[in-house]
Amino acid sequence: MKTLRILTPLIAALVVMAAMPAQAQNASDEALLQMQKAYRKGDRAQLAQLLPQAAGSPLEAWAAYWELKARLESASDEEVQAFFQRWKGTYQEDRLRNDWLLILGQRRDWQRFSDVLQDFRMRDDPNVQCYALLVAEIRGSAPADVGDQVLNRWYAQKRSSDGCTQAAAQLLADGRIQPLDVWRKARLGGEINHPGQSRAAVEAVAPQLLGQFNEAFGAPSKYLALGGPVAKAKASKTKGKHKPAAAPAAAARREHSSELVTLALVRLAMSNYTGAARLLSDTWTERLSSEQRDWVWGAIGRQAALSLSDDAMAYFAKVTRDADLPGEMLAWKARAALRAGQWKQVRQAIAAMRPALREESTWVYWKARALMAGQPSADVTAQAEALFASIAGTTGFYEQLAMEELGGRIQTPPAPAPLTAEEKAAARANPGLNRALYAILLGLRGEGVREWNYTTNLHQSGGMGDRELLAAADFACSQEVWDRCINTSERTKGFIDSAQRFPMPFHDAVLRRTAEIGLAPAYVYGLVRQESRFIMDARSHVGASGLMQVMPATARWTAKKIGLAGFTTDQLNDKETNLAIGTAYLKLALDDFDDSMPLAAAAYNAGPGRPRSWRNGPVLEAAIWAENVPFNETRDYVKKVLANTVNYAAIITGQPQSLKARLGTIGPRASNDRDPEPDLP
Numbered sequence: 001m002k003t004l005r006i007l008t009p010l011i012a013a014l015v016v017m018a019a020m021p022a023q024a025q026n027a028s029d030e031a032l033l034q035m036q037k038a039y040r041k042g043d044r045a046q047l048a049q050l051l052p053q054a055a056g057s058p059l060e061a062w063a064a065y066w067e068l069k070a071r072l073e074s075a076s077d078e079e080v081q082a083f084f085q086r087w088k089g090t091y092q093e094d095r096l097r098n099d100w101l102l103i104l105g106q107r108r109d110w111q112r113f114s115d116v117l118q119d120f121r122m123r124d125d126p127n128v129q130c131y132a133l134l135v136a137e138i139r140g141s142a143p144a145d146v147g148d149q150v151l152n153r154w155y156a157q158k159r160s161s162d163g164c165t166q167a168a169a170q171l172l173a174d175g176r177i178q179p180l181d182v183w184r185k186a187r188l189g190g191e192i193n194h195p196g197q198s199r200a201a202v203e204a205v206a207p208q209l210l211g212q213f214n215e216a217f218g219a220p221s222k223y224l225a226l227g228g229p230v231a232k233a234k235a236s237k238t239k240g241k242h243k244p245a246a247a248p249a250a251a252a253r254r255e256h257s258s259e260l261v262t263l264a265l266v267r268l269a270m271s272n273y274t275g276a277a278r279l280l281s282d283t284w285t286e287r288l289s290s291e292q293r294d295w296v297w298g299a300i301g302r303q304a305a306l307s308l309s310d311d312a313m314a315y316f317a318k319v320t321r322d323a324d325l326p327g328e329m330l331a332w333k334a335r336a337a338l339r340a341g342q343w344k345q346v347r348q349a350i351a352a353m354r355p356a357l358r359e360e361s362t363w364v365y366w367k368a369r370a371l372m373a374g375q376p377s378a379d380v381t382a383q384a385e386a387l388f389a390s391i392a393g394t395t396g397f398y399e400q401l402a403m404e405e406l407g408g409r410i411q412t413p414p415a416p417a418p419l420t421a422e423e424k425a426a427a428r429a430n431p432g433l434n435r436a437l438y439a440i441l442l443g444l445r446g447e448g449v450r451e452w453n454y455t456t457n458l459h460q461s462g463g464m465g466d467r468e469l470l471a472a473a474d475f476a477c478s479q480e481v482w483d484r485c486i487n488t489s490e491r492t493k494g495f496i497d498s499a500q501r502f503p504m505p506f507h508d509a510v511l512r513r514t515a516e517i518g519l520a521p522a523y524v525y526g527l528v529r530q531e532s533r534f535i536m537d538a539r540s541h542v543g544a545s546g547l548m549q550v551m552p553a554t555a556r557w558t559a560k561k562i563g564l565a566g567f568t569t570d571q572l573n574d575k576e577t578n579l580a581i582g583t584a585y586l587k588l589a590l591d592d593f594d595d596s597m598p599l600a601a602a603a604y605n606a607g608p609g610r611p612r613s614w615r616n617g618p619v620l621e622a623a624i625w626a627e628n629v630p631f632n633e634t635r636d637y638v639k640k641v642l643a644n645t646v647n648y649a650a651i652i653t654g655q656p657q658s659l660k661a662r663l664g665t666i667g668p669r670a671s672n673d674r675d676p677e678p679d680l681p
Contacts, residue, residue: 028057029442036444039066058438061092062447072099077112084119091432091454094121098128105131105163110138122458126153127163134167137174147177154185155326160196169204179205180291183259187295188326190217190267198263212260220264221272224279262292266299273303277315294324302329305336306630308617312336313345322352331357334366338624339617343373361391362627365398368405394496397639400646400659401623409656410646416495419471427471432459437479452476452484456491466492473500480505483533502647505534506547506575513579517587522652523597524583526644527604530637537573545572548582557681558585592680594669597662598622601641606634608680612669619667626663 031053038046047067054063068075068083080100087093097120104113105128114135123129133150136142143149150171154164168185171177182205189197195217202213215223261284269276277300285293301315316333319325325333330349337345347370350363357363368387371380385406393399394410403410427433432455439448456472457463464472469492476484482503489500504510504525514521531549532538544551550558552569559567562584564577571577586604593599593611602611614629626642629635642662649657 025057028054028060032057032059032063033443035063035066036447039070042070044070058435059442059444059447061087061090061435062439062444065092065096069096069099072096072103091435091451091459094454094458095450098122098125101125101128101131102163105134105166110135121460122454124458126157127161129153130161130163130167134163134170137167137170137176142176147171147181151177151181151185155188157197158192158194160194160200165200165204168201172204183262184295184326186259186263187266187299190263191270191299193270206259209260216260216264217267220267221275223264224261224268224283258288258292262288262296265296269296269299269303273300273307273315276300290320291324294319294321295326295329298325298329298333301336302332305332305339305628308339308614308628308630310340310617313340313342316345322348325352327353327357331363334363335628338366339620339628341618343370346370361396361398361402364391365402366627368402394647394650395490395643397623397626397643397659400643404658404660409658410650411656412498412647412650412654413496415499416470416492416497419467419474423467423471424474427468427475430455430472433472433475436484437476437481440481440484441479449484452488456488463491466494470497470500473497477503483535486529486533498647498651502529502644502651503534504648504651506579509576509579513583517583519583519587519590520645520649522648523641523645524586525648526641526646527586527601528582529644529648530640536575545569546578546582547575548578548586550578550582550585554585554681555581558588561588588680596622596664596666597642597645598626598638599666601638602629602634603680605637606631610634615666616668619665622663622666625666 031050035047035050035054038050044067047070051063051067054060057063064083064087068079072080080096083096084093087096097116101113101116101120102125104116113131117128117132120128130150130153133142133146137146150164150167154161154168157164168177168182172179172182182201186198186201186205189195189199189201195214198217199210199213202209212223265276265280265284268279276296280288280293280296280300288296297315297318301312301319304312304315312332313336316336319333322330322333330353334346334349337343337349346366350358350367350370353363358367364387368384371384371387376384388402388405391399392403392406392408394403394413400410432451436448436452436455439445439451442448456469463469469488473485473489476482476488477500482505485500485503489497502525510524510528511521513519514524528534528547531544532547534547536547538547538549539545540549542551545555550572552572555569555572556567558564558581562580564580567577567581572581586600589600589603589608590597592608593603599611599615602614610631615625620628626635626638629638642659645662646657646659
C-alpha cells in the first residue's frame with residue numbers, strides 16, 4: 001500500500017473526521033485499494049466481501065459506489081434510492097445517479113428517468129442530455145431548437161450512444177431533423193473508423209440498406225468498383241427472376257444509394273485520398289448531389305492537408321460551398337491555406353465555420369492575420385486590431401501572439417489580493433476537497449481527480465466563484481498536488497495567480513541541472529508542466545514515466561549516451577534521474593533541430609522522425625507550421641509548451657517576454673547540415 005503522509009494537517013483532519021484509530025484507518029485504506037482493483041476486474045464477490053472493512057473510512061462512499069455500480073443492472077430501485085439518501089450531496093451520489101439515468105434511458109422507463117433527473121446536479125453527460133431531450137420530444141415539450149441540440153451532441157461523440165441515437169431517430173420520425181442530418185452522422189463515423197456509429201445512423205435512416213452497409217464501410221474500393229447499390233439492385237432483379245425485389249425496397253435503395261456511395265468514398269479517402277479523388281472525378285460526380293460531392297472533396301482535401309501535400313488546396317478548390325463542410329474539414333482547409341499563403345481562402349474557411357468554432361482564439365487570431373495580409377485599409381486594420389484585442393492576454397499561445405501583434409509583450413500579471421484566513425479555512429473544511437485529496441494521496445488518483453473536479457465545478461450551479469477556486473487551488477498546492485493546483489487556478493476568470501498556474505516545484509534541482517547542460521529552465525518547466533503537471537509517479541497510456549514522461553527505450557538510449565552507469569528503467573520515478581535523462585534528451589533534440597523550440601517539443605512528444613518529415617516543404621513562420629502539425633495531440637502540445645515557456649521566463653527573469661522570438665521560422669534542414677540522419681530515437 002502506498003505510504004501516506006499521516007502527519008499532514010489534511011490526513012490528520014480526515015482521520016478525526018472518520019473517528020477511526022490509526023490501525024483501523026490503515027486497514028480501511030488497504031481495503032479501499034483492494035476494492036478499486038476488484039471493481040476494475042468486475043469482481044462482485046470480492047467487492048461485497050471487502051465492503052464492511054471500509055466502514056467509517058473517509059472514502060467509504062467510494063467503496064459503497066463501487067459495490068453497487070458493479071451490480072447496478074440487477075439492483076432494485078429501493079437499493080438505488082437508499083444509496084442516494086445515504087450519500088446525499090456527495091460526488092458518488094451524483095455519479096450513481098448518472099449511471100442509473102443511463103440504465104433507465106436504455107430501459108425506456110421515462111417516468112422514473114424524469115423523476116431521477118430532477119435531482120441530477122452534474123448534467124454534463126451528453127447521453128443523459130439526449131435522453132432528456134427525447135423525453136421532452138415524446139411529451140411535446142421539447143424546445144424549438146431540439147434538433148440542433150441533439151445533433152450537436154451526437155456529432156461530437158466519438159463512441160456510439162443509445163441516448164443521442166434514439167433521440168435523433170425520434171426527431172427524424174417527427175420531421176424535426178432531415179435524413180441528410182442522419183447521413184452526416186454516418187459519414188462522421190466513417191471518418192473516425194467507428195462502424196458502430198455509422199451503422200446506428202444507417203439503421204435509423206435507411207434500415208433496408210444495412211445489408212450493403214458492411215461492404216460500403218469495410219471494403220469501399222470493392223463496393224465502388226461494383227457500381228454501388230444501384231448496380232446491386234439491378235443485379236438482384238436479373239438473378240433469380242422468380243424472386244422479384246419488392247418495389248418499396250427498390251425505391252428506398254434508389255433514394256439513399258448515393259449516400260452509401262458517399263460513405264464509401266469518404267472511407268476510401270481515409271486511406272487513399274488520391275484514389276478517392278480519381279473515382280469521384282471519373283465515375284461518381286454526376287451521381288452525387290452537390291452537397292455530397294462537397295463533403296467528399298472536403299474529406300479528400302483534409303487527408304491531403306494531413307499529409308502536408310501541396311495538392312490539398314487544389315482539392316479544397318473543388319468544394320462549391322464551404323458551408324457544406326463540417327468544422328474539422330473547414331479547420332484543415334484554413335490550415336492548408338495558411339501553409340500555401342492563400343489568405344483569402346483562410347478568411348473564407350473561417351467565415352464558413354459555425355460560431356462556436358469560429359470564436360475560438362485560434363481562428364480569431366488567424367482571421368485577424370488574414371485581414372492584415374496585403375495592404376489593408378484603415379477600416380480593415382481597425383477590424384483586425386479589434387479581433388486581436390478580443391483575445392490578447394498571457395494565458396495561451398494565440399492570446400500571447402495577439403498581444404504581440406498589438407505591440408505588447410508577455411509579463412507576469414499582477415497577483416490577486418491574498419487569500420484571507422477565512423477563505424483558506426473554508427477550502428480546508430470542504431468535505432469534497434478533503435476526500436478528493438485523501439484519495440489522490442492514497443493512490444486513488446482517478447477517483448480523487450473526479451471528486452475534486454465535481455466539487456469545484458459541478459456540485460453547485462455555475463461551480464465555485466473565483467475566490468473559492470483560488471482557495472481550493474491553494475489547498476491543493478499546500479499538499480503538493482500540483483495538477484489540481486494548476487487546473488483549478490486556471491479556471492479563475494477575474495484574475496490570474498501566476499504562482500499557482502505556473503508553480504516551480506523542484507526548483508533547485510531543475511536550475512542546477514539546466515545550468516549544467518546549457519538548457520533554458522523556463523523551457524524545461526514549460527515542458528514538464530505539460531507532460532506531467534509535476535506528478536512524480538505519472539505514467540502515460542504508452543508507458544512514459546515520471547516528471548518528464550520518458551519512454552523506457554528512450555531512457556536507456558539517453559542514459560547510455562550521457563554515460564549514466566547502472567541505469568534501470570525502474571529509476572524513472574526518481575526525481576533526479578528522471579530530470580537528468582529527460583533534460584539530456586531535450587537538449588539533444590534541440591541540438592538536432594538547430595535550437596528550434598517548436599521542433600524539439602514536437603520531437604519530444606511524437607518522436608524525432610515525424611518532425612523531420614513535417615519540416616519539409618516551404619519555409620514557414622513557426623506558428624503556421626505548428627498549426628499544421630498533423631497530430632492533434634502534438635499540435636496542442638507544441639503550442640502549450642511554448643506558451644508555458646514564455647510565462648515561466650517572465651516569472652524567472654521578471655522581464656517582458658516574446659513568444660515570436662522563440663518561434664522563428666521552420667523549413668527543410670540545410671543540405672550542408674551535419675549528420676543528416678541523426679541517431680536520436
